[in-house]
Amino acid sequence: MDGRKTGGSLKNSQKLSLLSSPVRAVVRLRRSARLLKKGLSPTDPQRKLLQRQISLGKAKLGGSSATLLGQASFESSQYFTFDTSVLQPVTRTGKRTKKRKSRRVLYPGSSRRYLPTEHTSKAKQCLLLLVGIICFQILNAIENLDDNILKYDLDGLEKTMHREVFGQTLAIENIMGLLKDYLATHIHSKPLVVSFNGPSGVGKSHIGWLLAKHFRSVMGSNSVLHYFTMHHCPDNSSTPACQSDLSKTISEMVTQAEIEEKIPLFILDEVELMSPALLDTLGRFFQTNQTNEFLNAVYILISNLGGDKITDVLLEKVAGGVLQPQWQAEELRTALRPVLNHIHPLWALAEIVPFVLLEKNHILSCFYEEMMSEGLYPDPSHLESLAGQLRYYTRGEQQYAITGCKQVVAQVNLL
Structure with a gap:
């Protein structure tokens, strides 16, 4: 039992020694790097010494000690593992929808590639001609209507x-x-x-x-x-x-x-x-x-x-x-x-x-026109006396002649 214990302790001490020397080298390298960052001049002998130590430490780390350190640390690691048997493939529950790619238009190899040209239809020309004929007929009809009214001189x-x-x-x-x-x-x-x-x-x-x-x-x-x-x-x-x-x-x-x-x-x-x-x-x-x-x-x-x-x-x-x-x-x-x-x-x-009843002022106008046509002077007072001889419907201030202008001609002929 003691032999086994002593043998196990020796192995552990060897592992610790193998691990401690690289660690110490890393610590020294870090210290040297910090001193260099503090601003030592390139010509300073202390700066040159530090750079030599860093290069030596890197060489030591690159040797067998580094490999032993790596192997020991990886073997004794309880937190990280690179065993692929433990890892399980990740499966996605959702199905990926594949996008349908639009098919490309393929042209025959013996023909040229160009866009199709729009062919003008003869039906469009016929339609335009029909619209022109209809517009011409409408304008002609409007002109004919105006011509008919002008022929009768209704104005x-x-x-x-x-x-x-x-x-x-x-x-x-x-x-x-x-x-x-x-x-x-x-x-x-x-x-x-x-x-x-x-x-x-x-x-x-x-x-x-x-x-x-x-x-x-x-x-x-x-x-x-x-x-x-x-x-x-x-x-x-x-x-x-x-x-x-x-x-x-x-x-x-x-x-x-x-x-x-x-x-x-x-x-x-x-x-x-x-x-x-x-x-x-x-x-x-x-x-x-x-x-x-x-x-x-x-x-x-x-x-x-x-x-x-x-x-x-x-x-x-x-x-x-x-x-x-x-x-x-x-x-x-x-x-x-x-x-x-x-x-x-x-x-x-x-x-x-x-046709509505005529007011008294309309009767005065009738007397005026009749006297002018007969060559008589239409004196206003005379017109009032002639108009006053006719009978009227009286409603407030309005007076409407009962017989209109029918008796005007007879009254003027008696003058």
Whole structure:
């Protein structure tokens, strides 16, 4: 046992000696390095001595002592091991998703590599040509509409009506709007039927006379008919003959106007004196189930029908303080529609244009124009005395002539 102990102690002492000498050499090297870092000059003999010691220590460490130190330390190490049998391979639980690589486009070796060229389709050229044709047709149609309106000189007609007719601004604007819309083209689905309704002496017949005069000058007398019931059909017993004559006249004028590419104008005054049979004959020309030439026509119906209704509604609104002109045309048209439809169904196909009562200042204007046309001096005091001889509806400060300007001509002729 003692021999074994002494042998083991000797081995341990040898190992310690083997380990201590290199350690001491390392400590000396570290001390020498620190002294060199403190700033010894290169020519200092102590610096040279230290450098010699460091080189000697490195040589000793590079020999067998270093190998023994390494082997002993690695064998006695309890903390580090390089045994690969102990290590286990690290496995990852998550699966790595492989990115799909996009396939490269391969070109034949005998051809050149270039991008495909865009080929222009002939359909695009045809489409552009079609769009150009449509635009040209639209511009041509617009020019044709303007040409039609210029042919009838509707602007000159409107100026004449505003100059010679007093107190009917809304009625004139309504009439001109209907004529401009209808006469802008020569193709229609129904004839234009306009009904002038209002009290006596407010300018309905005068506007009819201006329309007949104007359209005769621009289209010729063959395309305009100014029909007076008292003149063309004075007796009710001759109603069948009046029906035949009126139907024949309208048919001939419409046929001739179609050949000349014109729209005929029929002005029918004193419609309130027409018999129901004559109204039936006239109403047949207002229907839509006719040939094309009968659809291209303008009919103007002038009558005093509904004049009392217009007077009542207007005076009621004036008494209530409602004087806005915006409501007049629409509200009067709404009030007239059932009254006219009860008289005859043909008014259901007509555009109603109501004429309102004339104020006293409008009567003064009528006297002024009539005296000027007769060559008389229109003295203001004389005009007031003449206007004062007429009868008026008085509502507050407003005065409306009962008979309008109908008696003006007679009063001036007595001067």
